[in-house]
Amino acid sequence: MSCDLMTPVERFAAYGRGEGVDRLPCVPIVGNTAARVVGAKVSGFRGNGKLIADAQVAAYRRFGYDVIRIFTDLYTQAEAMGARVHYPDDETAYLAEPAINSADQIVSLEPANPYKDGNLPHHLEAMSRAVEAVGKEVAVTGALTGPFTTASFLIGTETLVRLMLKNPGAVHQLCELALQGALAYAKAILDTGCTPSLTDAMCSTTVISPKQFKEFGQPYLKRLVDFIHGRGRGVTLHICGKTRAIWEQMADTGADCLSIDNAADLLEAKLNVGTRVRLMGNVSPSEIMLQGTPSQVRDAVRQCVWKAHDNPKGYIVASGCSLPVETPFQNIDAMLEAVREIGWPVQTEKLEAVWTV
């Protein structure tokens, strides 16, 4: 695997205590790219928890990063509540049809049962298997989609955002349903020994306003975070796209770590909320990780580290979002290599040479 001196569990523990580590934690967010590591098709993950676990564990062993995240797409909870998902033969799934089309149909929905509905049981199986295989050495997390985002998949994003202004009560009703499903799934994830890892893509200020996030996104996220904290686990919260105007609110959810998309700036994030939360991010998944060269990956990592390595609550080198399926292995290797090369403690004068922008 690698020449690392510590396991990811040891590294995070020491880093969290402010003790010396061999290198910064590093998480290229590998989702369906794991299929490539075991020579499987992405659609093979559907309904096959063992394959998801095998692929994710193999990818972890292949690259030597610090968190395994059981994730195929954002739709699993919405699918379990009736949304129709299209599964291409060998690409990431996408939403074909929301579960309902109008507010008056909300009453027909029920929170998902994680042990019965859709692909949730298979994802739980993948989490259990991954924890069993490597849980002692590396944290295994289970992707959990935030209530507002699941609500958008249940009724359609345009319908949902129009309702926010025209019928806010209906939006709250739908978010509450999605939250009940998410809480049940979070509990099941925790029972496998995994920690839920939260993504609420649609809460981005690329889509809704900070005020709307405060009303329809943040309160539901907070209840999820509170629940997970109640089980003694830390929580990472990822929101895609632009988020600068809601960093404070994201920290107010109680999340321990914010995963910052490449559409936002790590240096600004550090200055804004770095005393409250750990940060992770934000090498561009598309422009750098998918389309760039290993040397561009190295430069991007060094820029991120230069900006955020001294974040008061800590920093994890990561991609800004989940990696595209076809991300070249050599670019993922390059991310880890760059982090190993920088080592610990970080010496900024060595980084500044590449910091020209």
Add this chain to the structure above:
Amino acid sequence: MWENENELFKALSDAVVGMEEDLARQLAIEAVERKIDAYTAIERGLVDGMGRAGELFESEEYFIPELLLCSDAMYAGLDILRPHLKIEDANQRRFKVVIGVVEGDTHDIGKNLVKIMLEASGFDVIDLGRDIPPQQFVETAVSENADVIALSTLMTTTMDAMAEVVERLQKTNLRERFKVIVGGGPISPAFADRIHADGYANSAPNAVKLVKQLAGVPA
């Protein structure tokens, strides 16, 4: 009720900015009843309002939900006023854009915003929808005699489909006939260059500026 036409235009514009669909419809009906020129009412009322909404979007006072409701108000007014356009106004040749989300992707809010802002800026827009195969963009652009093909995606898996549209145009010797523009989450100016697209924009208002530039009209 209105002192003069200008006040009515202002009220129409305000109804769009204020996301008041019913009011926009009602004001449009009044404009028709008072035999106010439909083209002027559209331009100085509805389109003006959508332009202001676009500015509020750019300055992050409005977000996607507000912009969508503004467009609902604009379209409500347009539905009333368009049948009353003078024939020469209705039939004038306008710069035409074929737009769609490429095959394999169903995220279409970004595309819809671009469409709204282009229509509000006086362009003809043929909206193919989402999950559209490359060949359909080419065929529609030819049959509609379009000027621009606008491609959108939020997913990295579908970016290659954008390159395929350009390649198909090249293979069929149609490349010079259309401008191809691209946009969406994972798209960068470098990617646009690499697939030999004619332009890239990172937001709906900037897409309008780009199309205006390609059409040779002042921004």
